[in-house]
Amino acid sequence: MKTALVHDWLTGMRGGEKVLELLCELLPGSDLYTLIHVPGQLAPEIESQRIVTSWLDRLPGIERYYRYLLPLMPAAARRLKLRGYDLVVAVSHCVAHAVDVDRNARFVCYCLTPMRYIWDSAGSYFAGRRRRDPRYWLLRQVSSVFRRWDREAAARVDEYVSISHLVQERVKSCYGRESRIIYPPVDTTFYHPVRAERGGYYLWAGALAPYKRMDLALEAFATLDAELVVVGKGQDLAWARKSATSNVKFVGRVSDEDLRRYYSGCRALVFPGEEDFGIVPLEAQACGRPVIAYGRGGVLDTVVSIDDATGKRPTGIFFGEPDAGSLADAVRRFEDVEERFDPEAIREHARTFSRERCRTELSAYLLGAEDKS
Numbered sequence: 001m002k003t004a005l006v007h008d009w010l011t012g013m014r015g016g017e018k019v020l021e022l023l024c025e026l027l028p029g030s031d032l033y034t035l036i037h038v039p040g041q042l043a044p045e046i047e048s049q050r051i052v053t054s055w056l057d058r059l060p061g062i063e064r065y066y067r068y069l070l071p072l073m074p075a076a077a078r079r080l081k082l083r084g085y086d087l088v089v090a091v092s093h094c095v096a097h098a099v100d101v102d103r104n105a106r107f108v109c110y111c112l113t114p115m116r117y118i119w120d121s122a123g124s125y126f127a128g129r130r131r132r133d134p135r136y137w138l139l140r141q142v143s144s145v146f147r148r149w150d151r152e153a154a155a156r157v158d159e160y161v162s163i164s165h166l167v168q169e170r171v172k173s174c175y176g177r178e179s180r181i182i183y184p185p186v187d188t189t190f191y192h193p194v195r196a197e198r199g200g201y202y203l204w205a206g207a208l209a210p211y212k213r214m215d216l217a218l219e220a221f222a223t224l225d226a227e228l229v230v231v232g233k234g235q236d237l238a239w240a241r242k243s244a245t246s247n248v249k250f251v252g253r254v255s256d257e258d259l260r261r262y263y264s265g266c267r268a269l270v271f272p273g274e275e276d277f278g279i280v281p282l283e284a285q286a287c288g289r290p291v292i293a294y295g296r297g298g299v300l301d302t303v304v305s306i307d308d309a310t311g312k313r314p315t316g317i318f319f320g321e322p323d324a325g326s327l328a329d330a331v332r333r334f335e336d337v338e339e340r341f342d343p344e345a346i347r348e349h350a351r352t353f354s355r356e357r358c359r360t361e362l363s364a365y366l367l368g369a370e371d372k373s
Contacts, residue, residue: 003027004082006090006099009036010051011063013043015279016112019184020091021045022355026363027089033080033099035073038063054080070117074098074149089366090157098153108366109157110182113167113276114174118146151175161365163277164298182362183301184277185355190256191286193343194264201227202292202331203266205259205280208234213272213294218244219324224331228270231262263287268316268334271299272327278302281316285350288343291316292330304349306337313345
């Protein structure tokens with residue numbers, strides 16, 4: 001069987017690239033198609049594939065400004081013509097599902113999300129002061145055209161796989177397509193409890209981007225007598241440093257080993273944004289630590305609320321409104337019930353989202369005889 005993989009762009013290792021890495025192991029020797037490739041930024045399993053790029057990749061310095069070229073990406077993706085393959089798997093959150101595939105090939109899209117920029121999340125990416133960003137104005141002008149194009153591209157895909165119930169609902173709403181849920185891989189082997197002095201701090205980890213809602217965390221902790229440690233960098237870092245109160249500590253980007261120690265040593269992870277799945281809450285849980293999260297999105301799949309009525313051991317607390325007051329109340333409530341969270345039970349829950357589970361389910365779906373209906 002001749003196979004090909006497709007990814008939107010190859011510029012670094014994030015959640016989608018972890019899925020791609022696993023697919024490279026499952027389908028060795030696959031050709032890999034993408035809009036842009038920045039060599040040296042990816043796992044060896046990905047870099048070792050034959051990588052075919054679009055004409056965008058030939059633009060000088062494209063890695064610095066490719067996100068501004070969103071209007072050109074549909075045409076660039078469509079010009080990637082995949083011929084002679086029996087199976088094509090696209091890992092897509094943007095335009096990877098739009099490549100031109102032979103009609104007799106089986107075309108599967110592992111959907112990280114329908115393109116958030118054009119469907120319903122532009123406001124999250126360009127909130128407040130970022131409404132002055134020219135990209136926000138541009139998206140408002142072209143979003144209706146993009147949505148029509150995106151539906152047409154989705155219609156050419158044979159099968160959809162979604163990463164969470166939220167994404168499954170969005171695939172149905174945006175594309176009118178049914179999909180199977182296969183959760184993405186989480187490295188629950190590397191992320192495990194380590195000997196770390198248990199601190200009195202809460203932890204925020206990830207890229208400092210607007211939709212991560214660092215603003216809610218800063219505003220909430222300005223009213224709390226508790227320390228918040230922030231791990232990560234991003235476009236909002238300078239603003240966050242200026243806005244933070246003295247009980248917020250920024251440590252920047254850290255090694256995976258240090259991040260594991262921060263996870264293991266915190267009282268709880270604070271996760272105020274709404275994400276399609278969210279790897280960070282599961283890494284924290286794999287280290288035995290509970291999560292305080294906004295009760296929308298992927299955390300509904302990955303975190304067991306203390307208010308859950310099914311009898312499962314709790315792994316976190318949800319707050320119901322996307323505002324600082326609701327988050328602050330959740331932190332105070334957590335401190336009242338902190339002893340009810342069992343680190344071993346939390347870790348065991350996280351292990352149900354392991355890399356091995358994802359590999360087994362993807363292998364059965366793509367290569368086995370399981371019923372796809």
